[in-house]
Amino acid sequence: MAIHPELEVEAVTDTEGVTIPNPLLQPLKINEINGRRKRAEDSQWVVAAPSNTSSFKLHSSKGKPKARRWDHILSAESKRREGSSLKRAAKWLGRPGLISLGGGLPSSDYFPFDSLTFKAPVVGHFSEEETHDSGIDITSGKHDLAINKSIFDIEISFNYGQGSGAAQLLRWIAEHTELAHKPPYEDWACTMSVGSTYALEMAFRMLTESGDYILSEEYTFATAVETAAPLNVRVAGIKMDEQGLLPESMDEILTNWEPAARHGARKPFVLYTVPSGQNPTGATQGTQRRKDIYAVCQKHDVYILEDEPYYFLQMQPYTGADAPDPPPPASHEDFLKSLVPSLLSMDVDGRVMRMDSFSKVIAPGCRLGWITASEQIITRYKKHSDVSTQGPSGMSQLVLFKLLDEHWGHSGYLDWLIFIRMEYTKRRNVILDACERFLPDVVSWKPPMAGMFHWMQVDWKKHPHAKTKSVTELEEEIFMASIEHGSLVMRGSWFYAENDIEHDTMFFRATYAAAPSDKIVEAIKRFGDAVRESFGLPAIEYEVAENGNHAIDSNGKVENDSERRKLET
Amino acid sequence: MAIHPELEVEAVTDTEGVTIPNPLLQPLKINEINGRRKRAEDSQWVVAAPSNTSSFKLHSSKGKPKARRWDHILSAESKRREGSSLKRAAKWLGRPGLISLGGGLPSSDYFPFDSLTFKAPVVGHFSEEETHDSGIDITSGKHDLAINKSIFDIEISFNYGQGSGAAQLLRWIAEHTELAHKPPYEDWACTMSVGSTYALEMAFRMLTESGDYILSEEYTFATAVETAAPLNVRVAGIKMDEQGLLPESMDEILTNWEPAARHGARKPFVLYTVPSGQNPTGATQGTQRRKDIYAVCQKHDVYILEDEPYYFLQMQPYTGADAPDPPPPASHEDFLKSLVPSLLSMDVDGRVMRMDSFSKVIAPGCRLGWITASEQIITRYKKHSDVSTQGPSGMSQLVLFKLLDEHWGHSGYLDWLIFIRMEYTKRRNVILDACERFLPDVVSWKPPMAGMFHWMQVDWKKHPHAKTKSVTELEEEIFMASIEHGSLVMRGSWFYAENDIEHDTMFFRATYAAAPSDKIVEAIKRFGDAVRESFGLPAIEYEVAENGNHAIDSNGKVENDSERRKLET
Structure with a gap:
């Protein structure tokens, strides 16, 4: 799986090669697109035009094996499917001089929009504040294709398509x-x-x-x-x-x-x-x-x-x-x-x-x-x-x-993805720190390496009512207790692949994607309180220090060591 | 079905009534919405909030009968459908002070958009030219709800919803x-x-x-x-x-x-x-x-x-x-x-x-x-x-x-719809005029009263090959002849509800929605030529007058009477 996207070696002759930059990772400018990409047929930019991925591939996939056929697993529904006869009529549209009274496509004369503009961040200045302060307005006109300003516009994108x-x-x-x-x-x-x-x-x-x-x-x-x-x-x-x-x-x-x-x-x-x-x-x-x-x-x-x-x-x-x-x-x-x-x-x-x-x-x-x-x-x-x-x-x-x-x-998008990666890393670290600080020993977890979700296992067999109540009953009890404490986490049982078999593990899912850091910390604290209460464990004593939540700053970091020690009891 | 939308009579007492303007037909201003509509619960404007049509009805439908139940016709698939357990968890979100680590909704901090703007026509100046010249920019900010500027914004609409x-x-x-x-x-x-x-x-x-x-x-x-x-x-x-x-x-x-x-x-x-x-x-x-x-x-x-x-x-x-x-x-x-x-x-x-x-x-x-x-x-x-x-x-x-x-x-939208009505009327009249002018007697039609489509019947039994060729073969022949003449119309047989029964009528569908008027006229002329050719009817003689299509102006009207007479031969 060696990926070397910055550099590509292309064969020049059988015995020579030349190292060229990967064109996709250079910033593409509108007037350079045709030069860097394969020459695209202009007919594919028009309203409802058919298109094909193969004409967009930059690295030839020729010489690689073809995919296997999957006819043997297609459903009867899929086998009966013949597609749209009306969209197929689009094949005639390429004929020079043809006037179409065929497809029921409304005229863009009656789209009540002259332009569409949005303000987006410039590469490298991706935060919400930077976007607000230094983002730039990106505008699409109605007929930008016709005036060679862009290959996409309101006339085309707002009509029917494939x-x-x-x-x-x-x-x-x-x-x-x-x-x-x-x-x-x-x-x-x-x-x-x-x-x-x-x-x-x-x-x-x-x-x-x-x-x-x-x-x-x-x-x-x-x-x-x-x-x-x-x-x-x-x-x-x-x-x-x-x-x-x-x-x-x-x-x-x-x-x-x-x-x-x-x-x-x-x-x-x-x-x-x-x-x-x-x-x-x-x-x-x-x-x-x-x-x-x-x-x-x-x-x-x-x-x-x-x-x-x-x-x-x-x-x-x-x-x-x-x-x-x-x-x-x-x-x-x-x-x-x-x-x-x-x-x-x-x-x-x-x-x-x-x-x-x-x-x-x-x-x-x-x-x-x-x-x-x-x-x-x-x-x-x-x-x-x-x-x-x-x-x-x-x-x-x-x-x-x-x-x-x-x-x-492509280059700027990868920069954006790196920005997102670092932001999610911060958020993930906030929830893990909060869990280490606020959750009792009956809750355990593995640090997530990707995504939005933190998955917490509760050792329900240590629950004082584990002998008399089912895992489902106890899960519901803790869920409701958490709600009562003001923290919503998802019940693991909502995610069973199979509901008709017995389960003997208990999990809760918390997302670190949505709430601000200080709220994530507070919600985990409340969830910890709910678990302790349900298990009959002693509450941890941080109420005084936490008056008005001021023991926890907006990054979810505890403000000073003495507060921190209290929280870690 | 009496509809009196401009005026509503509401009962004041059993024996009195008062005539009040229909609030929906007055222009609504953003700061007046709450006064004219029912007081809406603010909780329904937030991200992924559930909502219910009944809270939006202005004319009470109370006292009318309830709909019949349709359980007896629901499919097995529909009966098995229980909906989204994750979206149902949204019901807890209304609790005061609750922090949700529940739904996997990304934070709007990472939506790379600060505002969205589009230019649209003001009421009464709806044409494409007027929109370009006098349209106004309408902008949504990212957090307009939070600052009481609007009830909808990028933060809400760009996230998950119901x-x-x-x-x-x-x-x-x-x-x-x-x-x-x-x-x-x-x-x-x-x-x-x-x-x-x-x-x-x-x-x-x-x-x-x-x-x-x-x-x-x-x-x-x-x-x-x-x-x-x-x-x-x-x-x-x-x-x-x-x-x-x-x-x-x-x-x-x-x-x-x-x-x-x-x-x-x-x-x-x-x-x-x-x-x-x-x-x-x-x-x-x-x-x-x-x-x-x-x-x-x-x-x-x-x-x-x-x-x-x-x-x-x-x-x-x-x-x-x-x-x-x-x-x-x-x-x-x-x-x-x-x-x-x-x-x-x-x-x-x-x-x-x-x-x-x-x-x-x-x-x-x-x-x-x-x-x-x-x-x-x-x-x-x-x-x-x-x-x-x-x-x-x-x-x-x-x-x-x-x-x-x-x-x-609502008022401005009705004005827009009236504008569209008049535009489609013009287009419909252009195609009907062209048909009257250019189609031979073997083609007949009824003027459409609504929609985008003109449906033309061809009396295929008058075709010289009607005895030796099927209606489908002749339909294909005329369709291909029309393509050859540079006019695409749809074959009626593409719209059969039942393909496995015999049909003995022939139709073609032409839309007047898409092309400009002069193109509609030209395409109908070409279709007429194709039908004449297929039926072995004499071509009408307008080739000289029509050199470069200049006999037909951009409204599809023939430029002068002498040209017109030629076309009407």
Whole structure:
């Protein structure tokens, strides 16, 4: 998985090579795009034009093997899907001189918008304050394409489009995917989604039948379970450790699959996994773990749904409360090298559908993400999208294109991701420090390496009522006690992959993504109080020092040593 | 269906009444909203807050009957659907002083946007030129709610939300729906969709099982058929006239339904219909037609999916090429009265799910529409939306809220719709004039009263090869000839509700929505040439006059009488 994005060696002759800068990591200027990128056909920039990832690849994937075919796992629904006949009529539009009275596309004369402007940070000055003070206004006019000012504008983005999204932004997405993952097979492709949750539902409908099981972590994203359940698709939970799902547990489940013990279901052939900063456990699969998981999927011919909203929320190593913070990545190359390689990057078979999201690194309100998979899967996805959502919001597409392609470029976006990484590292450290300070010994945790979630185990067997009450009852008791103390954390049981089996562990999930640091600290303190109260442990005495919370400053740091000692009792 | 939106009479005592202006039709100013509307709970404006249509209704619907229950037609998938456990946790957030480490909502600190601005027309100056010259900039700041500048901002709209969309825009939508339709039962509600096509797919999944038939017009929106087909749901086509589907044909199909003749399918209980400006036929159901259709649905207990993207593209009466244009509606009241009442407005049972769209009257790129139905249906819809798309783009929601609620208000939006009506009337008249001028006698049509589509019948039995070639072969021949002449129109056969029965009529669909007037005229001329060529009719002689198209000006009007006479040969 050697990634050397800053430098590329291209063969010049059989025996010579020349080292050239990776064009994607140089800032792209609008008038240079055509020079640095492949010459794009102008016809793909117009309203509702079809586009194809292959025309956006900068490093040729020629010579790599093609993806395997997945016909044998496609659902009957997906096989019946023929796509949009109306969108297919777009193929005639390229004819010179043709006038179309075909598609029912409204004239942009009647879009009541003359321009769209947003204020965004310049590279290197990313904080909210800096954005407010020194951010710049980025404007799209209505007819910028017609006047050669931009390849994307209101006229195009605000009209109907293809289900895969507009070529303008799709190109950037394909380039970014190539930069971060270099999929090791030839016919990979990208298409936009209206968000990873709906992409997941579409994947379930493409790959499963009523009565099937899919595989996932034993604690998993509740929405995935709740998306599968109405389809009468169940989830088989794979045992986990701090690196997420255990390949040997997955192998064991598949090897010993008994339909009779599983509502008659056939052996699963789809894995849903969140490899980095898994929701809810915060677990991140290491490189070797991913290779082992991929090998088990090859062994049992399992297709992988790689859900990676938190991939770029991989944080700096955790060095403990008192150790100095490690320095940030020194270069884009160091940053990309610091990331655990994706399953997509090791996907020699084309058995991965990766879901990427802007929700955690730009804004959830974009409702725009993308998937990467083999052309076969992308084509089926697009056929569905063309007749359902018809692609993501054009307003979102235009804003993201202007920000990511024209303003920041790939280079500036990586700088932004490094900024986010350092911010999440700070937040993660705040919650870990607070937990060390305020939580009683019956609560334990592993420092999360990625994502938004801190996963706290409660040793419920030490609870005075452990003999008379169930783990679920005690979990609810502690949850309600925490609410009473003014702190909302999520119950681990809300994330069971399987609700119909016995569980004997108790967890709570806390996010460090949302609240300001001082609130995170206060909420953890309150949660600690609730656990102590439930367990009948003595309350810690910091009430006087904490009058008005002034013992804790806005960074969540205790103000002085004497206060700190009190808190650490 | 008397609608008197400008004036409302409210009971003061049993024997007195007072006439008050309809508050929705007065321009709303931001600082007056609370005074004119019900006092809204501030908690519904915050990030991902739940909301409820009932709190937005201005005219009490109390005392009206409740909608019927539809449990007996819900699909197994819908019955299994329990919604999002994570979004339900939002119910705790209202507790005073609570700190949430619950939902994985990213902090708006990391949204790289400080403001969003768009330039939009002021009321009464709606044309593209006027918007460019005299439009005004409308800006949303990042934290406008916190500083009491607006109830909606980037912090809220760009974060996660509820599947129904944000309360801020949902309130406007509910008010607009009340203004236009006044549903005649108590528990109607609205929820946003990410567009009517996906809303339709969700409805099919909610209401049908594999193997079912639904009912629709015999020529219908191809996407509806292509959405149903993968679900193994077929469409039974109802005969039509120029007012759309024939109630007696529908009654006959249902009365004589034979499962054996219909792949074993049970009797249909869902009607999909586009009542105004139907796609592809352009047919608009009149008021009595709608009442008759509703009565047949009551007789056979059929649930109605009312798809109305073209409702506000109802045009002025067509008076012919040489008659003066009728004057525009003189008031909002006149305008609303001029619209054929919706099925929703006569829905005493709550058996209608109406789909509205901004695609045809604002811009398709919003990817934002809404549905109106009984609370039971809306709740099921929201449960699905919460775990699939999670609602429409927040960028789209913010732009539409700023435009529709804060800038135009209901009154300004009605003015905009009247503007659109007059523009579409002009376009419709251009295509009709061109057809009268350029099409041979074997082509006939009815003037469309609404929508974007002109539906042209070709009397293929007069074709010299009618005995030796099928209607499909001849349709393809004329279609390809039209492409060769440089004009793209859609083939009628692409819109068959049923592909597996014989058809003996030939139609082509042309839209007058997209191209400029002179192009519409030219394209119709070319289509006429193609039909003449195929039928072996003599070409009309206008080639010399038309050198460089200069015989037709930019309004599609022929420049002088002598040219005109030539064209009319």
